[in-house]
Amino acid sequence: MKIKEGTDLQALIGYRIQKADLLMVADARTALSGFALSPAKLTALILIRDNPGSDQTALGRALSINRSSAMKLVNVLVDRGWVERRPGRDLRTNALHLTSVGETQVIEMLDALRQSDTRMTAQLSAEEIATLVRLLGKLGTR
Amino acid sequence: MKIKEGTDLQALIGYRIQKADLLMVADARTALSGFALSPAKLTALILIRDNPGSDQTALGRALSINRSSAMKLVNVLVDRGWVERRPGRDLRTNALHLTSVGETQVIEMLDALRQSDTRMTAQLSAEEIATLVRLLGKLGTR
DNA sequence: TATTGTTATACTCTATAACTATA
DNA sequence: TATAGTTATAGAGTATAACAATA
Numbered sequence: 214m215k216i217k218e219g220t221d222l223q224a225l226i227g228y229r230i231q232k233a234d235l236l237m238v239a240d241a242r243t244a245l246s247g248f249a250l251s252p253a254k255l256t257a258l259i260l261i262r263d264n265p266g267s268d269q270t271a272l273g274r275a276l277s278i279n280r281s282s283a284m285k286l287v288n289v290l291v292d293r294g295w296v297e298r299r300p301g302r303d304l305r306t307n308a309l310h311l312t313s314v315g316e317t318q319v320i321e322m323l324d325a326l327r328q329s330d331t332r333m334t335a336q337l338s339a340e341e342i343a344t345l346v347r348l349l350g351k352l353g354t355r
Numbered sequence: 356m357k358i359k360e361g362t363d364l365q366a367l368i369g370y371r372i373q374k375a376d377l378l379m380v381a382d383a384r385t386a387l388s389g390f391a392l393s394p395a396k397l398t399a400l401i402l403i404r405d406n407p408g409s410d411q412t413a414l415g416r417a418l419s420i421n422r423s424s425a426m427k428l429v430n431v432l433v434d435r436g437w438v439e440r441r442p443g444r445d446l447r448t449n450a451l452h453l454t455s456v457g458e459t460q461v462i463e464m465l466d467a468l469r470q471s472d473t474r475m476t477a478q479l480s481a482e483e484i485a486t487l488v489r490l491l492g493k494l495g496t497r
Numbered sequence: 498t499a500t501t502g503t504t505a506t507a508c509t510c511t512a513t514a515a516c517t518a519t520a
Numbered sequence: 521t522a523t524a525g526t527t528a529t530a531g532a533g534t535a536t537a538a539c540a541a542t543a
Contacts, residue, residue, distance in 0.1 A: 234372050263363075349371050
C-alpha cells in the first residue's frame with residue numbers, strides 16, 4: 214500500500230514546510246542522540262548563552278511556550294548541570310546563565326547540530342540557501 | 356526583557372524552517388478551531404479521501420507515525436463520523452474510507468485551511484512561492 | 498493591580514511492547 | 521515467520537488554573 218499526496222495537500226505551502234521541518238528535526242534529533250537532548254532544548258540552551266541573565270518568562274516567549282512550560286524546560290537544563298539560576302533584576306526574577314560545563318557542552322552539541330544542518334542542505338547552493346531564508350522570512354501577515 | 360537570536364541560531368536552516376512551521380501551524384490551528392480538528396488530523400482526512408481504501412499502517416507511514424499512533428488518530432476520525440473502516444484486501448486489513456458526512460466536512464475544513472495558507476503566503480509572488488517549494492524539495496540527503 | 502516563579506493537574510501526541518488473528 | 525490491528529502503558533511537551541512573593 215502506497216499513499217500519494219493529492220493536489221490539495223501539495224498546493225498547501227504549510228504542508229510543504231511541515232514536511233521539510235519533519236525531515237530536518239528527525240536528522241537533528243539523530244545527530245544529538247548521543248547527548249540525550251532534543252533540538253528544542255538545545256535551542257533554549259543557545260538562547261540562554263546568547264542572552265545571559267534572561268528570565269524564564271522571556272525565554273518562554275522566545276520559544277513560543279508559556280512560563281510554566283519554560284520552567285520545566287529550564288529544570289531539565291539545571292538538572293543536567295548546564296544552566297544555573299542566579300538572582301535576577303528583582304526578587305521575583307531569575308537570571309539564567311550557562312555553567313562552565315554548559316558552555317563547553319553547547320559547543321560540542323552545536324557542532325553536531327551544524328553538521329546535520331549542513332548535510333541536509335548540501336543539495337542547495339549558497340545562493341539558494343540565502344533565497345530560501347529570505348522567502349521563509351516573508352511568510353506571515355505583515 | 357527581550358531575547359535575541361544569536362548568529363549561531365540564525366545560521367541554522369533547520370531553525371528557520373521550524374520557526375516558519377510554527378507560524379504556519381499556529382495560523383492553521385486558529386483557522387480550524389471552529390471544527391475542533393488539528394491540522395495534522397485534517398491532513399490524515401485528506402490523505403484518506405485521496406487514497407480511498409488505504410490501510411492504517413500505510414496512513415501512518417505517510418504521516419511519519421507508527422501504526423499504533425495511526426490507529427488512535429483513525430479512532431478519532433471514526434468517532435467523529437467522518438471515516439469508516441471497511442473490510443480490507445485481506446482479513447487482517449482495514450480499508451479506510453470517508454463517510455458522506457466526512458466528504459462534505461473535508462471540503463469546508465480544507466477551504467478554511469486554504470484561506471489560512473493563502474493569507475500567510477500573501478507577501479510572496481507566485482514565482483516566489485514556486486521557488487520556495489522547489490528549494491524545500493531539495494532538502495535532505497539524496 | 499500586575500508580574501514572576503511555582504505547583505498541581507490534565508491533555509495531546511507519540512512510542513514500545515505484547516497479544517491476536519491472519520497471511 | 522511476517523504483517524495488521526489492537527491494547528496497555530509510558531514518556532514528552534504543552535496548557536490552564538491557582539497560589540505566594542514581589543513590584
